[in-house]
Amino acid sequence: MIITANQKPQTENPAPGRPREHCGIFGIYGHPEAARLTYFGLYALQHRGQESCGIVTGDGCRVRQHRGMGLVPEVFSQPLLEQLPGHLAIGHVRYSTTGSTMLINAQPFVVQHRGHMLAIGHNGTLTNAREIRSRLEEAGSIFQSTMDTEIIVHLMARHQGDLLESLIAALKEVRGSYSLVLLTADQVIAARDPRGFRPLSLGQVNGSWVVASETCALDLVQADFWRDVEPGEIIVLDAHGLHSHKPFEPVAPNFCIFEYIYFARPDSHLFGQSVYLVRKRLGAALAREHPLKADLVMPFPDSGTYAALGYAAASGLPFEMAVIRNHYVGRTFIQPSQVMRDFSVKVKLNPVREILKGKRVVVVEDSIIRGTTTRSRIKALRDAGAKEVSLLVSCPPHRFPCFYGIDFSSKGELIASQQEVNQIRDFLGLDYLGYLSTEAMVEATHLDNQDFCLACFSGNYPVPLESDFSKLCFEEDICAPGQPEGIPATCERK
Ligand code: SF4
Structure with missing residues (x-):
């Protein structure tokens, strides 16, 4: 595996006082320029996360990755993309909803899994993450990051069987919301939680399969929309084509209605409807x-x-x-030296x-x-x-x-x-x-009405929560950016 990374200072919220987007994921199998198309896919999904981004590629034998803090065009350059060869790739743009803002939490997250490299990108939040992580740590697991996503690969490692069987076993243990892309040297896997909280679409470009959080990313890489990845569906893309698996008990869907209202780009189609309309x-x-x-x-x-x-x-x-609106205002700007009203x-x-x-x-x-x-x-x-x-x-x-x-x-x-x-x-x-x-x-x-999650309006949560759930619930021993090693980042803990 080849790893490159860059660490930039944390940038401020580009829209202070507004709810922040969560994450965007993209995956492609069977294209000679997989990294470049993933770059464009992430570009289209930038509104879903501006803190960090990453691309992982596979060429049938090796896995290569680059991740960094910042926007997609800040993290990736033409020479960097040329160092990511391969016909399959996954990518991720992140705004943290669990885990703090630092490079170790940038995704896709890459681990060794039974002698092979495995990468995972996640959009969503696992609501029983703390309980599972405590259980795994008591059993000897050592975590690299503070993200709930890492729990999935630890659960996979504990199950016998092939990659798909391990993934199914792991996903049967977690609760909450997830749209996932996974990559090995020769396979891309996409998965959506049984309630389908977060969107995930499937398309095709020149015979190559593409998955993306929103259809605006399919449009930019000139992929034709095929269909949504269904709630509870796992799709495997490899040399044998596309294989769909539905290993979970069917439950009523709970699409996030706030995707329509605020998060998704208006030029996307979500859950079968035009966001614009x-x-x-x-x-x-x-x-x-x-x-x-x-x-x-x-x-x-x-x-x-x-x-x-x-x-x-x-x-x-x-x-x-x-x-x-001034379209050319950056994410930070120098404040005036004198008081200027409503600056x-x-x-x-x-x-x-x-x-x-x-x-x-x-x-x-x-x-x-x-x-x-x-x-x-x-x-x-x-x-x-x-x-x-x-x-x-x-x-x-x-x-x-x-x-x-x-x-x-x-x-x-x-x-x-x-x-x-x-x-x-x-x-x-x-x-x-x-x-x-x-x-x-x-x-x-x-x-x-029954198709949606309406919890932020009604208080009726369709998936149970841990009583002390919080975004930074794994942060006790992690240093914040710029802190000396060994000093807990207590200032970040809620
Ligand atoms: S509807 Fe509200 S509570 Fe439900 S997933 Fe969307 S933002 Fe969260």
């Missing part, structure tokens, strides 16, 4: 539930744009881009006074998590002369944490778990605040 229908449903007298409808770029288009079309109100809001988003002055404005947003960023943005609209500001949200209030792969894992992070709607309205400085009902949200997807 679902978002427009969410906006139209808002117009039916909250018909407001106003002069214009607007989004804050780039949240709520498609729902705002839907609201404008259904209500007949004009749609305006009354706030302009960090305005450096990214600047209101257009001529559009807003004296107007009654309806802003459409996809979610309110903490509320602090929204409050600053509303104030900026008022400062620009808006006469009335109403805010409509294209989902119900987020009152409960997510434990299935999204980054709001405690109630304290959610304003709606602490305050009633009228209190949130006053905190945000609004004239009116309205949320979409659960019924209208589900109806806009054109799927059934």
Whole structure:
């Protein structure tokens, strides 16, 4: 195996105050430029994770990998891709929902498995990870990382049988959400948990099989969408073609409805529906539930744009881009030496006074998590002369944490778990605040209520949780980046 890696300083959240994406995965079998196509696939999936990324390739004999901290074009270069030959590859972009931000937690994660190299990339969160890890550590297992994903390979190592049998045995022990890609020197395997929380699509390009978290990645590598990997399905891609296995008891699906509302790219198809069209229908449903007298409808770029288009079309109100985004702002910038009012809001988003002055404005947003960023943005609209500001949200209030792969894992992070709607309205400085009902949200997807996970709205968790589950639950003995060895990273522990 050949390993290369680069360690960059941790970068700040590019969208502070917004829920952060979890991870994106990509896999390809049977293409002479597997690493290059994986690079493009990860490029298309960058919105799902910006902390780290990696590509692992196989050529039938050897496994090679490169992982690094940062965005895909920061980590990979043309010469680096040339050092990753092979006709099969998997890749991963990561934002950590378990385990902290450091290179040892970058994926795909690569281990020796019965004398062969095995790589794994994971999108999701295992909800019984702590209990399994404690049990494995008591039995002598030594873990390299703080990720829940590593548990899967330790469980595989404890089972006899071939790779597929070991994987099935391991997946029967874990609970929670997972879409996976695995790679050996001559095989790619894709798997999706029985409830199908996270998306995973299958396509083909020039006879090569491709799997990706979202269809926008298939589009970029010019692969034709074939079908979704089904909940509970394991797909093996090798020299004999594609083999589908369904080893789990069928259960009702629980697709993450928040993928439609916020996470997925609008040009993707998820769970059989166009994300773009679902978002427009969410906006139209808002117009039916909250018909407001106003002069214009607007989004804050780039949240709520498609729902705002839907609201404008259904209500007949004009749609305006009354706030302009600076597309060239990096993830960090030098702060001004003197106090400049609302600097960090305005450096990214600047209101257009001529559009807003004296107007009654309806802003459409996809979610309110903490509320602090929204409050600053509303104030900026008022400062620009808006006469009335109403805010409509294209989902119900987020009152409960997510434990299935999204980054709001405690109630304290959610304003709606602490305050009633009228209190949130006053905190945000609004004239009116309205949320979409659960019924209208589900109806806009054109799927059934029973198909979804709605836990962050309802508190009904479809998969049981460990009582003390937390993102950084394995962190006791791990050093944070920049800390001397041996000093526990207690400052990172929740
Ligand atoms: S709790 Fe919410 S964000 Fe998490 S999987 Fe369920 S619907 Fe998605």
